[in-house]
Amino acid sequence: MKEKLIIQGGETLEGKLEIAGAKNSALPLIAATLLTDEEVSLENVPRLDDVQTMLEMVRELGKDVTSTGPNTVKITGSVSSNQAPSELVRKMRASFLVLAPLVGRTGRAEVPLPGGCNIGTRPVNLHLEGLEKLGVDITQDDGRIIARADNLGANDIFLDYPSVGATEQLLMAGVSAPGTTKIYNGAQEPEIRDLARFLTELGADLSLEGSILTINGGNGFGRGKYEVLSDRIAAGTYMLAGVATGGRVKVESVDPSSIKPLSLKLSKAGVKVEETEHSVQVESQGRPDNLEIITLPFPGFPTDLQAPITSLLTLAKGKSVVKETVFDSRFGHVAELSKMGADISVTDSNTVFIEGKKSLRGTEVEATDIRAGAALVIAGLAGEGRTEVSGMKHLDRGYSQLQVHLESLGATIKRVSKNE
Ligand code: UD1
Numbered sequence: 131m132k133e134k135l136i137i138q139g140g141e142t143l144e145g146k147l148e149i150a151g152a153k154n155s156a157l158p159l160i161a162a163t164l165l166t167d168e169e170v171s172l173e174n175v176p177r178l179d180d181v182q183t184m185l186e187m188v189r190e191l192g193k194d195v196t197s198t199g200p201n202t203v204k205i206t207g208s209v210s211s212n213q214a215p216s217e218l219v220r221k222m223r224a225s226f227l228v229l230a231p232l233v234g235r236t237g238r239a240e241v242p243l244p245g246g247c248n249i250g251t252r253p254v255n256l257h258l259e260g261l262e263k264l265g266v267d268i269t270q271d272d273g274r275i276i277a278r279a280d281n282l283g284a285n286d287i288f289l290d291y292p293s294v295g296a297t298e299q300l301l302m303a304g305v306s307a308p309g310t311t312k313i314y315n316g317a318q319e320p321e322i323r324d325l326a327r328f329l330t331e332l333g334a335d336l337s338l339e340g341s342i343l344t345i346n347g348g349n350g351f352g353r354g355k356y357e358v359l360s361d362r363i364a365a366g367t368y369m370l371a372g373v374a375t376g377g378r379v380k381v382e383s384v385d386p387s388s389i390k391p392l393s394l395k396l397s398k399a400g401v402k403v404e405e406t407e408h409s410v411q412v413e414s415q416g417r418p419d420n421l422e423i424i425t426l427p428f429p430g431f432p433t434d435l436q437a438p439i440t441s442l443l444t445l446a447k448g449k450s451v452v453k454e455t456v457f458d459s460r461f462g463h464v465a466e467l468s469k470m471g472a473d474i475s476v477t478d479s480n481t482v483f484i485e486g487k488k489s490l491r492g493t494e495v496e497a498t499d500i501r502a503g504a505a506l507v508i509a510g511l512a513g514e515g516r517t518e519v520s521g522m523k524h525l526d527r528g529y530s531q532l533q534v535h536l537e538s539l540g541a542t543i544k545r546v547s548k549n550e
Contacts, residue, residue, distance in 0.1 A: 134520040135533065137510035138542035139492050143372045145539045146380035146411075149365045150176040150530050151201065151358035155321040157224040158298045159328050159358060160184040160205070164191060164231035165302065166332050166351035169206040173357040177201065180527045183222045190215050191228065209235050216242040216274075222527070223295075226254060229277060230299045233266055234306030239277045243270070252457070256296035260287045264300070264307045284309030284347055292317040292341060292427045298325055301343060305334040308348030316343045319428040320388045324359040331356050362388040363434045364529060367504045369393075369412045370438045371536065373401050374445060374512035379539060380411035391431040395421055395439070399446065420448035420486060425456050437463040437505035444472035445512055446486035454480045462498030463505040469493050470509055470517070489514050497521030500528035507532070511541055520548065 151174035161184065163170045175181060177200070185203065189195045192210030197203050212232045219225045223244040232239035244254065258268050258275070265283040269276045284307045289296055297317040302325075304311035316322065318341055326338050331354040335346040365381040366389050372379025373396060386393065386405040393403045393410055399418035404411045421443060425433040433456035443450040444467055454460050461476045468474055470493055473485035490513035497503025503525040510517030519525075522545070525532060536543050 132520070132548040133522045133545055134518050134548055135507065135510075135522065136544050136546055137492070137507065137517045137519065139510055139513040139515060139517060141375065141511070141540050141542055143375045143377035143379055143511065143536070143539040143541060146382055147368055147535055147539065148382050149360045149384045150174070152176070152321060152324070152361035152363070153178055153180055153528050154294070154363070155324040155359045156181050157184050158227050158321070158325045159356065160188055161227040161231055162302055162325065162328060162332070163193065163205040164188060164209055164228060165234060165306065166353070167208045168351070168353035169204060170332070170353065171198070171202065171204050171355040173202050173355070174360070175201050175203050175358055176361065176530045178526070178528060178530050179523070180222050180224065183218055184225060187214065187218045187225050187228060190218065191232070212236045212239045214239070214241040219244055223252060226257070227295065227299055227302070229257070229275065230261065230303035233261070233277045233279050234282065234303060237279055240274050241277070242274050254295075256289055256291065256293045257299045260289065260296060260300040260313070261303055263287045264303050264311065266303070282307035284311040286312045286314065288314045289316060294319050294322065297322055297343070301325060301329065301336070301345065304345035305329055305336065305347050305349070311345045311347055313343040313345075315341050317427055320359060320362060320385070328354070328356045360384045363432065365389055365410070366392045366432070366435045367438050367508070367529070368535065368539070369396070369410065370435070370442050371508045371511055372539070373412050373414045373418065374442045374508050376414045376416070377539070378411065378413040380409055382409045384408065384410065386410045391429065392435055392439070395423065395431065417486070417488070418442060418446045420446045420450040422450065423452045425454050427456065433457055433460065434501050436460060437501040438508055440464070440474070440482060440484065441467060441505040441508040441512070443484045443486060444474055444490060444509065445488070446484075448486055450484040450486065452482040452484070460499070463502035466495040466502070466506055467509055469495055470513055472509070491515055492517035494518045494520070497524045500524050504529065507536070511536065
């Protein structure tokens, strides 16, 4: 059944929230369980559609997956198939990450190309070139990647761009390749560090120094128990919702350093930001000042918060500029924010110009991807009157209990079937 969110805007959000595990960490961790036959217990696993898709993927490939608590899952058993079902890869690009563990375990993998999506073309050339460097023979047949490796071998790999997915893919290949692999210009996102820690827990020998990852591969893997890192993007989304509604929101169980780019930008806009070791509190001091934002790989400003912060800036004092450099078309929220009365436009060079206004007005809008959806929810909460956000399938991929969390902060929000 198609559903939508109905938001009655204008409530000031106040309160605190416990942040759940990160989707972008849980997904590669679940893929990495294919590397071992032993039991792995994952804790702080967020309840999201994308996580369900990845669990279904490893189950299809032979693993036994048991939910042992609301946020805990036990994964065990051996790989019995090395062919990733195309309907799962189509649903979610991150399922392509099973390629390296499958080749590492079985010497062969068939995984459909993930193709494009709503936020840009998103090729996988860096994944494939890196795997070739480690001795994987790659061919393509009818939209499927066929990867074969009788013997993986360590090598030095330079990534032209610090792709998060390619770094994860190559980390998972490197741990299976006997010898020392070094990845230069690897991604430095906190989720990469989380995957590295998890692989170490399973028995891998690797170290990370800035953008250089050194892997002593070929060790074999055992059992493990691991707690997924908290979701810095969800934390950032709730911080922005708090500020946009003129309120005060504290996100707990997060590492403040992982959301520093956002916290510093918000401080610059005049928001009061207070950090403890595991929490960040933001408190609006009235309309924020205008900002210039440029998205970059970590530790730059995260592209996943580009749309959410754009919503805030439609309400800032003066002109803001937001430049997207990570993806080539991630602006599905812009036309929808215009419908809500925002003075906003996007140029061919992926730059959004915003003239801040005192208010937005509620209307019917549609989420085109996960973070565009989050941006529209923020705009709806901060806007006047009723906003209806459809495209829930996108929000369900990336935010667990969004409506419940926002209600707990004082939002008037309900989820209804589309014809209500
Ligand atoms: C991950 C995150 C996503 C986040 C993104 C950037 C997951 C599940 N998703 O996506 O939420 O927005 O990082 O922080 O963790 N590229 C290539 N060739 C490649 C691979 C990537 O050209 O082989 C390009 C992409 O098209 C894109 C850029 O590199 O323009 C960044 O992509 P990447 O870092 O790989 O993002 P994902 O891992 O897909």
